[in-house]
Amino acid sequence: MDKPIALIVEDDRDIVALFRHVLDVAGYHTEIVLDGKDAMDRLQSFTPNIVLLDLQLPRMSGIEILKNMRDDERLKRVPVVVITAYAPMADTLPVEPDLLLLKPVDINQLSSLVQRLQTTQGAINEPSHDKVTGLYTFSFFTVRLAFSLERIKQSSLRRFGVLFAEAEPVAKLKNQLSQDEYDAFLHKLADQFRMTLRPTDTMAWSPNHNLFFTLIEEIPSPEAPLKIAGRVKDSMKRFLENRHQDLEMKANVGVLLCDAEYENIQTILKDIESARTNLREGLYTNPSIFDREMLNRK
Secondary structure (H helix, E strand, O other): OOOOEEEEEOOOHHHHHHHHHHHHHOOOEEEEEOOHHHHHHHHOOOOOOEEEEEOOOOOOOHHHHHHHHHHOOOOOOOOEEEEEOOHHHHHOOOOOOOEEEEOOOOHHHHHHHHHHHHHHOOHHHOOOEOOOOOOEEHHHHHHHHHHHHHHHHHOOOOOEEEEEEEEEOHHHHHHHOOHHHHHHHHHHHHHHHHHOOOOOOOEEEEOOOOEEEEEEOOOOOOOHHHHHHHHHHHHHHHHHHOOOHHHOOEEEEEEEEEOOOOOOHHHHHHHHHHHHHHHHOOOOOOOEEEEHHHHHHO
């Protein structure tokens, strides 16, 4: 299997040597570019798996590179880790990177970061959108989830939310319909899910879990996640009440609040499954907000 490729865009050769060592140990093939314009030219000819990007570069700034990547259909999904010594500059970036690390970067911190992100490699080269629902694929969602977790580990942000929603019993419905009929139902249900959220939210469908997901990366108040979950449930409920009444379908919706104590995305997904089981069994109101401590107590 080919190694994933990391592009290091940094003009300090000592820092380059540090990054290259960490990424080589993690199993990446590394390419190094010391000049901003050269980096942008290189990105026109290949798609790396990850970019480590300094902001202050000769000839073209890292800010310009980041903006160009986000405007490019081919490059906009490539994870970008911005590394800078200037925290105020990072706070005013016009385009948000996937992660932000401040210099001096601790080698153990960087090594731990790279190892945790390894679980998402490969997904970057898969299709980003599900053919039936038009939402992001679950593999793409796991990439965004991994970077959301890293952000709260590396910054002052305390929590983010993962909203999950299901139509129950969708498995029985699938057995009653033809594949085309089921796909049409799922597409319309996804439209209801999409309509209640912001277009910029990371919304995904997982056929293996029979779940819709979305990231709630900004939580302005403790009540906000529950309000969002309530809107999603009401929208899906109205749609389901007018279809397949013999199955008495219902929408189960919850939000798992995630903090920096989560070790990896696998533990987050495990807790989401526990939360879904609790909702199905009527142990909590629908919708409900869950967190790690609540589920551990249960």
